[in-house]
Structure formats: structure tokens, C-alpha cells
Amino acid sequence: xxxxxxxxxxxxxxxxxxxxxxxxxxxxxxxxxxxxxxxxxxxxxxxxxxxxxxxxxxxxxxxxxxxxxxxxxxxxxxxxxxxxxxxxxxxxxxxxxxxxxxxxxxxxxxxxxxxxxxxxxxxxxxxxxxxxxxxxxxxxxxxxxxxxxxxxxxxxxxxxxxxxxxxxxxxxxxxxxxxxxxxxxxxxxxxxxxxxxxxxxxxxxxxxxxxxxxxxxxxxxxxxxxxxxxxxxxxxxxxxxxxxxxxxxxxxxxxxxxxxxxxxxxxxxxxxxxxxxxxxxxxxxxxxxxxxxxxxxxxxxxxxxxxxxxxxxxxxxxxxxxxxxxxxxxxxxxxxxxxxxxxxxxxxxxxxxxxxxxxxxxxxxxxxxxxxxxxxxxxxxxxxxxxxxxxxxxxxxxxxxxxxxxxxxxxxxxxxxxxxxxxxxxxxxxxxxxxxxxxxxxxxxxxxxxxxxxxxxxxxxxxxxxxxxxxxxxxxxxxxxxxxxxxxxxxxxxxxxxxxxx
Amino acid sequence: xxxxxxxxxxxxxxxxxxxxxxxxxxxxxxxxxxxxxxxxxxxxxxxxxxxxxxxxxxxxxxxxxxxxxxxxxxxxxxxxxxxxxxxxxxxxxxxxxxxxxxxxxxxxxxxxxxxxxxxxxxxxxxxxxxxxxxxxxxxxxxxxxxxxxxxxxxxxxxxxxxxxxxxxxxxxxxxxxxxxxxxxxxxxxxxxxxxxxxxxxxxxxxxxxxxxxxxxxxxxxxxxxxxxxxxxxxxxxxxxxxxxxxxxxxxxxxxxxxxxxxxxxxxxxxxxxxxxxxxxxxxxxxxxxxxxxxxxxxxxxxxxxxxxxxxxxxxxxxxxxxxxxxxxxxxxxxxxxxxxxxxxxxxxxxxxxxxxxxxxxxxxxxxxxxxxxxxxxxxxxxxxxxxxxxxxxxxxxxxxxxxxxxxxxxxxxxxxxxxxxxxxxxxxxxxxxxxxxxxxxxxxxxxxxxxxxxxxxxxxxxxxxxxxxxxxxxxxxxxx
Numbered sequence: 011x012x013x014x015x016x017x018x019x020x021x022x023x024x025x026x027x028x029x030x031x032x033x034x035x036x037x038x039x040x041x042x043x044x045x046x047x048x049x050x051x052x053x054x055x056x057x058x059x060x061x062x063x064x065x066x067x068x069x070x071x072x073x074x075x076x077x078x079x080x081x082x083x084x085x086x087x088x089x090x091x092x093x094x095x096x097x098x099x100x101x102x103x104x105x106x107x108x109x110x111x112x113x114x115x116x117x118x119x120x121x122x123x124x125x126x127x128x129x130x131x132x133x134x135x136x137x138x139x140x141x142x143x144x145x146x147x148x149x150x151x152x153x154x155x156x157x158x159x160x161x162x163x164x165x166x167x168x169x170x171x172x173x174x175x176x177x178x179x180x181x182x183x184x185x186x187x188x189x190x191x192x193x194x195x196x197x198x199x200x201x202x203x204x205x206x207x208x209x210x211x212x213x214x215x216x217x218x219x220x221x222x223x224x225x226x227x228x229x230x231x232x233x234x235x236x237x238x239x240x241x242x243x244x245x246x247x248x249x250x251x252x253x254x255x256x257x258x259x260x261x262x263x264x265x266x267x268x269x270x271x272x273x274x275x276x277x278x279x280x281x282x283x284x285x286x287x288x289x290x291x292x293x294x295x296x297x298x299x300x301x302x303x304x305x306x307x308x309x310x311x312x313x314x315x316x317x318x319x320x321x322x323x324x325x326x327x328x329x330x331x332x333x334x335x336x337x338x339x340x341x342x343x344x345x346x347x348x349x350x351x352x353x354x355x356x357x358x359x360x361x362x363x364x365x366x367x368x369x370x371x372x373x374x375x376x377x378x379x380x381x382x383x384x385x386x387x388x389x390x391x392x393x394x395x396x397x398x399x400x401x402x403x404x405x406x407x408x409x410x411x412x413x414x415x416x417x418x419x420x421x422x423x424x425x426x427x428x429x430x431x432x433x434x435x436x437x438x439x440x441x442x443x444x445x446x447x448x449x450x451x452x453x454x455x456x457x458x459x460x461x462x463x464x465x466x467x468x469x470x471x472x473x474x475x476x477x478x479x480x481x482x483x484x485x486x487x488x489x490x491x492x493x494x495x496x497x498x499x500x501x502x503x504x505x506x507x508x509x510x511x512x
Numbered sequence: 513x514x515x516x517x518x519x520x521x522x523x524x525x526x527x528x529x530x531x532x533x534x535x536x537x538x539x540x541x542x543x544x545x546x547x548x549x550x551x552x553x554x555x556x557x558x559x560x561x562x563x564x565x566x567x568x569x570x571x572x573x574x575x576x577x578x579x580x581x582x583x584x585x586x587x588x589x590x591x592x593x594x595x596x597x598x599x600x601x602x603x604x605x606x607x608x609x610x611x612x613x614x615x616x617x618x619x620x621x622x623x624x625x626x627x628x629x630x631x632x633x634x635x636x637x638x639x640x641x642x643x644x645x646x647x648x649x650x651x652x653x654x655x656x657x658x659x660x661x662x663x664x665x666x667x668x669x670x671x672x673x674x675x676x677x678x679x680x681x682x683x684x685x686x687x688x689x690x691x692x693x694x695x696x697x698x699x700x701x702x703x704x705x706x707x708x709x710x711x712x713x714x715x716x717x718x719x720x721x722x723x724x725x726x727x728x729x730x731x732x733x734x735x736x737x738x739x740x741x742x743x744x745x746x747x748x749x750x751x752x753x754x755x756x757x758x759x760x761x762x763x764x765x766x767x768x769x770x771x772x773x774x775x776x777x778x779x780x781x782x783x784x785x786x787x788x789x790x791x792x793x794x795x796x797x798x799x800x801x802x803x804x805x806x807x808x809x810x811x812x813x814x815x816x817x818x819x820x821x822x823x824x825x826x827x828x829x830x831x832x833x834x835x836x837x838x839x840x841x842x843x844x845x846x847x848x849x850x851x852x853x854x855x856x857x858x859x860x861x862x863x864x865x866x867x868x869x870x871x872x873x874x875x876x877x878x879x880x881x882x883x884x885x886x887x888x889x890x891x892x893x894x895x896x897x898x899x900x901x902x903x904x905x906x907x908x909x910x911x912x913x914x915x916x917x918x919x920x921x922x923x924x925x926x927x928x929x930x931x932x933x934x935x936x937x938x939x940x941x942x943x944x945x946x947x948x949x950x951x952x953x954x955x956x957x958x959x960x961x962x963x964x965x966x967x968x969x970x971x972x973x974x975x976x977x978x979x980x981x982x983x984x985x986x987x988x989x990x991x992x
Contacts, residue, residue, distance in 0.1 A: 036880075079980070080979060080980045080983065081980060081984075082980065082983050082984055082987060083910075083983075120876075120877075123876075123880070145906075148897065149897040149898045149902075152896055152897045152902075153896070153897050153898050155896065156891060156896060159936070159939075160939075160943060163940060163943060163944040164876075164943050164944060170944065171940055171944050174940070174944070175933070175936055175937075175940065178932070178936055179929065179932060179933060179936075182896075182928075182929055182932055183929050186925040186928055186929055187922075187925060189906070189909070189925070190909065190913065190918075190921055190922065190925055193906070193909055193910045193913050193921075194913055194918075196910070197910070197913060197914055
């Protein structure tokens with residue numbers, strides 16, 4: 011099959027685009043902004059151009075590219091996407107464009123470096139989703155830490171150094187053990203091809219070790235309780251754009267890693283320890299929900315809400331094992347499907363919420379809830395968006411937040427009504443902390459004269475928020491295209507998980 | 513002795529002759545031609561490199577009845593040593609000029625050390641190993657004391673000398689026992705007779721001392737005491753030298769003595785455990801003690817100890833893949849440390865050494881390019897993909913897992929996490945902090961330093977993406 015190397019373009023166009031952005035230099039920030047936007051739009055265009063050629067009925071990897079990279083180690087520069095990866099790559103390219111527009115005025119110092127870091131980050135994230143070679147995956151997985159570290163550390167808030175170091179060290183801690191796992195699998199199989207590993211027979215002992223190596227690496231990234239503590243720090247200190255990318259895309263990389271490695275390579279160990287992950291997910295959903303309730307910092311609140319929502323994703327992924335045990339394939343598929351939809355939805359909703367907080371922060375330079383109030387009066391347009399995203403975050407039917415959560419709860423119900431009851435708690439708690447946030451920030455009377463002087467959103471901010479809102483609504487009202495995109499890959503994954511490797 | 517022997521050792525012969533000429537030139541040329549020393553030395557290096565390549569075409573061969581080995585491994589290590597010394601000359605030249613240090617002596621001593629390295633990595637006999645090692649270390653002692661008015665440099669040189677002399681003594685003692693057990697000094701002969709030797713345990717005892725000597729050369733814990741002081745006390749130009757080419761010599765020496773089928777390879781089970789202990793100790797000290805350093809050169813010294821730990825993991829595996837991984841690691845380490853010290857040298861000026869981590873504060877705002885190069889070096893040292901250092905770590909970890917040394921690989925992984933912290937701290941200081949008001953950072957205006965340093969650091973990225981040929985070369989160097 012000959013075609014354009016679309017996936018390579020998606021990875022390398024933004025990275026190559028970072029070079030002229032850097033060359034634009036500190037003295038021409040406007041040029042740097044436009045060049046960065048151009049590169050991001052070009053990437054998005056390439057991504058959209060792939061859609062007509064994508065086969066929605068196939069679970070196989072598409073747009074495949076493969077070249078020997080390190081022949082001695084049988085490492086290939088191998089790329090390919092199925093529906094799951096495609097959906098996440100779309101999320102990445104769209105988010106990148108929005109983030110670059112969003113940072114137009116918010117970032118004023120060393121604009122060229124910020125924009126270049128964002129572009130490089132975008133390329134690496136796409137690389138993670140597109141890699142079908144495990145070592146290539148690992149290289150992208152780790153490499154993206156560098157630009158994110160710089161984004162948090164250079165443009166972040168007062169405690170940015172602490173947050174950036176914590177972010178880097180935590181993630182590195184998880185992934186280095188995964189590297190040992192990857193080396194083990196390579197020595198066992200003689201290849202770094204991820205598809206081949208799915209068919210590799212492994213004993214229970216080896217599977218257990220590997221499963222926990224993978225779980226540690228990806229649990230940090232998702233993040234799951236109890237290794238979630240880096241996230242609130244990173245989110246609070248990161249600049250708006252950093253928070254958006256972190257919440258919208260980087261957290262998904264953890265769940266994606268579980269889907270690609272922990273589930274299919276070590277299905278029996280995953281089956282055996284599914285209870286553990288399910289329990290941790292429920293703790294994330296309920297306990298972290300309560301933690302979110304008491305936050306005084308808006309960004310921290312949304313960060314905790316992200317952990318709770320990602321808890322839904324891991325719940326959906328691992329409830330599957332209980333359903334497979336009960337031979338309920340349809341519900342298993344529903345659970346996985348729900349986890350995926352939840353991931354995409356959370357990408358847009360949390361990205362939108364962080365953007366909204368960024369809009370407020372740009373005006374008042376505080377993230378504390380008590381400093382705001384009565385925004386509906388002074389910023390009516392902004393209030394519309396804010397309330398809408400808050401509703402999406404609580405999972406209001408008609409928004410994307412509802413679809414994923416509903417699917418996961420349905421699947422949990424099939425496994426055990428008690429599980430479903432616990433999971434459904436999120437609807438109450440989530441509504442609690444989100445609506446209370448809205449009540450204190452948007453409604454009421456303005457907290458100070460400074461709030462009264464806040465100007466409403468300008469056209470640029472409206473554009474970004476409207477784009478987020480459009481996607482949130484689209485998935486909420488018409489999830490079919492997304493579900494269709496995911497369906498074959500999810501179906502195949504359920505099949506794979508059903509077969510024991512022992 | 514035949515013609516063939518001479519052709520095989522031609523690079524060394526040429527280098528020896530040239531050094532003598534350079535010595536005379538420096539003595540009689542006078543101050544006007546001081547700069548000429550630099551260019552003449554570079555010319556000598558280039559010709560030597562060409563001769564090494566030419567000698568490779570004759571090999572693999574041995575000369576002087578097996579005293580001297582001219583094989584792919586020797587060629588590989590020699591070429592990278594020459595490259596490292598050339599980098600040292602380019603990076604050091606403005607520093608020496610500013611400090612008014614004796615450039616003539618610096619160049620001749622470094623070339624003598626290079627000669628020692630070349631003999632060491634080609635040694636086929638215990639005597640040759642000792643000869644090459646002494647040539648290298650004696651030149652290094654003198655180099656460290658180059659700034660003779662500086663008390664710190666003198667102290668460092670004394671420490672280095674005393675500990676180095678002791679290590680040489682240990683090595684000789686061990687060699688004498690091995691000679692006693694096998695009755696031969698030739699490494700090939702030792703490898704052949706050891707398994708049948710009636711004095712097997714004597715040889716095992718000798719290995720302990722030989723390993724101590726090797727560990728000292730590497731700067732592996734617990735024989736690392738000299739390293740931080742030498743790194744910190746020497747003029748940065750000399751630190752750069754000590755941190756680069758001699759590591760290649762050390763890995764060459766270790767491979768000749770321990771691995772490659774001959775030498776002490778029959779005693780593999782014994783030295784594997786000892787090396788593992790050395791590796792773990794080095795990883796622990798390298799990663800933990802570096803955290804509390806405020807002096808950049810000293811921090812890099814501890815980081816070196818840690819890196820030698822990784823290199824020893826590769827040797828521990830005892831496989832040809834492990835040996836190739838160590839050679840790869842040594843090359844990676846040399847290129848990373850020349851880049852890191854190169855940045856320090858590019859920032860140093862009269863009265864300002866730029867050797868405190870704090871000195872780099874806000875470098876990104878003063879000189880983004882240099883900050884970028886240093887960040888590349890730091891991320892590479894930390895082993896973050898896609899940079900060169902990552903592949904080096906990957907290979908040694910793979911070698912360890914392959915040899916059923918999973919626990920050692922896990923120790924290596926833990927050390928990588930701990931050491932990441934202090935590399936990140938350097939990046940943090942450069943990027944996250946604002947520049948100090950009272951001190952201005954000025955990047956060097958020396959064009960050749962700027963260009964070559966840029967190439968050096970960018971090579972860390974380029975070799976991170978296209979590491980295949982080098983890896984291939986390392987494997988061919990081991991398997992012949």
C-alpha cells in the first residue's frame with residue numbers, strides 16, 4: 011500500500027515547525043505566534059486529510075509505516091493507528107491548535123520558546139499514540155517529559171520548580187521499570203513489535219511482574235490513587251496551556267498505555283488483579299471527589315476532578331475483566347467503549363475548564379475561588395461557557411460527559427449493581443463540587459471592585475471556548491461517529507482479552 | 513621484529529616522534545609561536561587518526577610476538593580517544609590563553625597521555641598494560657598540577673598521585689600473582705593456561721588486586737576518592753581531559769584483562785561478583801552524593817562515578833553484547849562529558865570559573881544557545897530518550913537482563929531515577945531561575961569553541977536518533 015506517510019507528517023511537522031519558531035527569537039513574539047499557529051494548523055489539516063482514507067470497519071493498524079531503525083536490536087520506526095489511536099491523535103492535534111491560540115496573550119515572556127515547546131510536545135504525544143514499536147513508544151513517552159518540564163518550570167506559577175521536578179521524577183520513576191519490562195519482553199520474543207507481544211505466551215509469574223511494571227508506569231501518568239499527588243501540583247503551577255495539554259492529552263497517554271500493554275500483553279495477570287485496579291478506581295471516583303469538594307483553588311479543584319474522571323476510565327478498562335469472566339461480551343465492550351469515550355470527552359471538558367480558569371486568571375491573577383463571584387453579571391458571555399462546561403463536567407445528558415459515564419456505569423451494573431452504585435456516586439459528588447464552584451464563581455455578587463472591572467471575553471477567547479463547547483456538544487448529542495471509529499478496535503481488544511495466555 | 517610489526521604500530525611510532533618534535537618546538541620557538549602549538553597538535557592528531565585507520569586495514573594482527581594487538585576494538589577506542597583529545601584541545605585553548613597556563617606543556621602532556629591510551633588499548637601482555645597505564649597516569653598527574661600556583665590543583669595532584677601510585681602497586685602485585693599462577697605475561701597465554709593451572713586460587717587472589725587497579729582507573733567506588741578532588745581542583749581544561757579519553761582507556765584495559773575470551777576470562781564467576789559489587793557501590797555513591805554538591809565540576813565527578821557503575825554493569829554481564837554495551841557506554845559518556853565541560857569552559861573567563869551550579873543561573877536568558885547545549889548534555893547524562901545517553905543505558909540494562917542479572921538492572925534503574933534529580937537541577941537553574949544581578953554570564957567569543965561545542969552537543973541528539981552504525985561498530989569491535 012502506497013500512501014503519504016501521514017503519521018510521520020503528524021509527528022514531524024510540528025517538531026520541524028518548532029525550528030523556525032525558535033529562530034524567530036525573543037524580539038519577534040508575534041512572528042513566533044503566527045508560525046506556531048501555522049504549524050499546528052498544518053498538522054491538523056494533515057490529520058483531517060487522513061479521515062477519508064480511514065477504514066472504519068477494520069480493527070487492523072492503518073497508515074502503517076515501518077523502517078528498520080536499529081537493526082542490531084530489531085527496533086523499527088513502526089507507526090500505525092487503529093480507531094483508538096486515531097481518536098486520541100485527533101484530540102491531540104485539535105488541542106494543540108486551541109492551546110496555541112489560547113496562549114496568544116497569556117504568554118508574554120520568551121514566547122518563541124513556549125510555542126516551540128508546545129509544538130515539540132504535540133509531535134511527541136502523537137508519536138506515543140502512533141508508535142507500534144514498543145521502544146519507539148517508550149522513546150516518545152519519555153521524550154515528551156522534557157518539553158512539559160520546561161513549560162511548567164519556565165512559565166508556571168510561584169511553586170513551579172517544585173511542581174516541575176515532581177512531575178518529571180514521578181513519571182520517570184514509573185517508566186524506568188516499564189523499560190526493564192520492555193527489555194525482558196524483547197529478550198523473550200526477539201522483537202519490539204507490540205502486536206507480536208500480544209500473541210506471546212507468558213507464564214503467570216512473568217505476567218505478574220510485567221503487569222505491575224506497566225501498571226506503575228501508567229498509573230503515575232493517568233494518575234491513579236495513590237500515585238496521583240504530582241497532578242494537583244503540576245496543574246496548579248503550570249501555565250494555562252500546560253494544564254490544558256496535561257489534562258486533555260497527557261493523562262490519556264497513561265490509559266492508552268494500559269490499553270496497549272497491560273491489558274493485551276498480560277491479560278491473565280490483569281484479570282487476576284482487576285479487583286485491585288477497580289478498587290483504586292472507585293477510591294479515585296469517590297474519595298478524590300470529596301477531596302475536590304474542599305479545594306479553594308479552582309485549578310486544584312479541576313485537577314482533582316480530573317483524577318476522579320480518569321478513575322472512571324480505569325474502572326471501565328478493568329471492569330471488562332469481571333464481565334469477561336461472566337461471559338458478558340457485550341457489556342465488556344460497552345465498558346471499554348465507555349472508557350474510551352470518557353477519555354475523549356474528558357479531554358475536551360477538562361481542557362475547556364482549564365482554559366476558562368486561564369481566562370479568569372489572566373484578568374485577576376488569582377485562582378482562589380473566594381476572590382471571584384458574580385461573573386455572570388460582569389462577563390455574561392464567559393458565564394455562558396463556564397456554566398456549560400461545568401454541566402458537561404457533571405455529566406449532564408446532552409454533553410459528552412454523560413455518554414462515557416453512562417456507558418461505564420451500565421457496564422458496571424452488568425458486573426455488579428453494587429459497583430454501579432458506587433460508581434454512580436460520582437454523579438452526585440461531581441455535581442456537588444462543580445456546581446458549588448459555579449455557584450461561588452459565576453453567581454452571586456461580585457466579590458470586589460476588581461471583579462466588577464473584569465472585561466468580558468474577547469473574540470479570540472470566545473473562539474477557543476466555542477471550539478471546546480462544539481466538540482463537547484457534538485459528542486454529547488451525536489456520539490455515533492466517535493463510537494463507530496472506536497468500535498472495531500474495541501471489539502478486537504475484548505476478543506484478545508478473552509483468550510488466556512497460560 | 514619485522515616490517516609488519518612496524519606497520520601495525522605506525523600510529524604510535526608517529527605519535528611518539530611528533531611529540532618529541534613538538535617538545536623541541538615548544539622549547540625553542542618562543543612566545544610568538546605559542547598559538548602554533550595548538551594547530552600543530554591538531555595536525556598531529558589528524559595524521560595519527562589517519563594512520564590508525566590505515567593500520568586497521570592491515571589488521572586484525574598482533575605484533576612483537578603478541579605484545580601488541582591491532583584489532584577492531586583497538587581501532588575503535590583509539591579513534592574515539594583521538595577525537596576526545598581533539599575536542600579537549602579545541603575547548604581548552606581559550607581557557608589556557610586567558611589563564612596564561614602553559615599551553616605547550618598542556619598539549620605535549622595530553623599527547624603523551626594519548627600515547628599511553630593507545631598502547632593500553634592495544635596491549636596483549638601484562639607488561640604492555642602496565643606501561644601504557646603508567647604513561648597515561650603519570651602524564652595526568654602532571655596535567656592536574658599544571659596550574660602550579662593554585663593550592664587546590666597542587667593538592668588534587670598530590671592526592672591523585674598518592675592514590676594512583678597505590679593503585680598501580682596493587683595492580684602490579686596482582687599481575688605478579690597471575691604470572692606466578694600461569695608462568696606467562698601474555699594475555700592470550702594466561703587465558704589458555706589458567707583453567708589447567710595448579711595455582712588456580714593464587715590467580716583468583718591476583719584478580720582481586722587487578723580489579724582494584726581497574727576500578728581505580730575507572731574511578732569506581734570504593735576506589736573513587738581521588739575523582740571528586742581531581743575534578744574540582746584541576747583547571748577546568750584539565751578536568752575536561754581527565755573526564756574524557758582516559759575512560760575509553762579504562763574500558764579498553766578492562767576488556768583486555770577480563771574479557772574477549774583471553775586474559776582472566778576463565779575466572780569469570782569470580783570477577784563477575786566483584787564487578788557487581790563495584791557497580792552497585794558506584795551507582796549508589798554516584799547518584800546519592802552528587803545530590804548535595806553545589807560545585808558543578810564536583811557534581812559531574814560524582815555523576816562520573818555513577819556512570820562508571822553503569823559501564824561496569826555491561827562488563828558484569830560477561831557476554832560479548834555486554835562488552836559492546838560498555839564500549840558504547842564509554843563513548844557516550846565521553847561525548848556527554850566533553851559537552852558538559854565544554855559549556856563550563858565556554859562560560860569561564862578571567863576571574864570567573866563558572867564552576868558553581870549557581871553560576872549558571874538564568875543562562876537561558878543570557879545565552880539561550882549555550883543553555884540549550886547544556887540541557888542536551890544534562891538530559892543525555894540523565895538518560896532521557898531520545899538522547900544518546902538513553903541508548904547507552906538501555907544497552908547495559910539489556911545486557912544485564914540477558915545475563916540473568918535482573919537485580920543489577922533494577923539497581924541501575926533506581927540509580928537512574930535518583931540521579932535524574934541533580935541533572936534536572938542544572939536545567940532548573942538555567943531555565944527557571946532569573947539571572948543573578950551582580951554577575952553577568954558572557955558566552956565565549958571564540959568561534960572554534962562555539963562551533964565545535966555545538967557540534968558536540970548536537971551529536972548527542974543525532975547519535976540518539978541514528979545510533980545504529982555506532983552500535984554496529986562496537987559489536988564488530990568486540991566480536992572481530
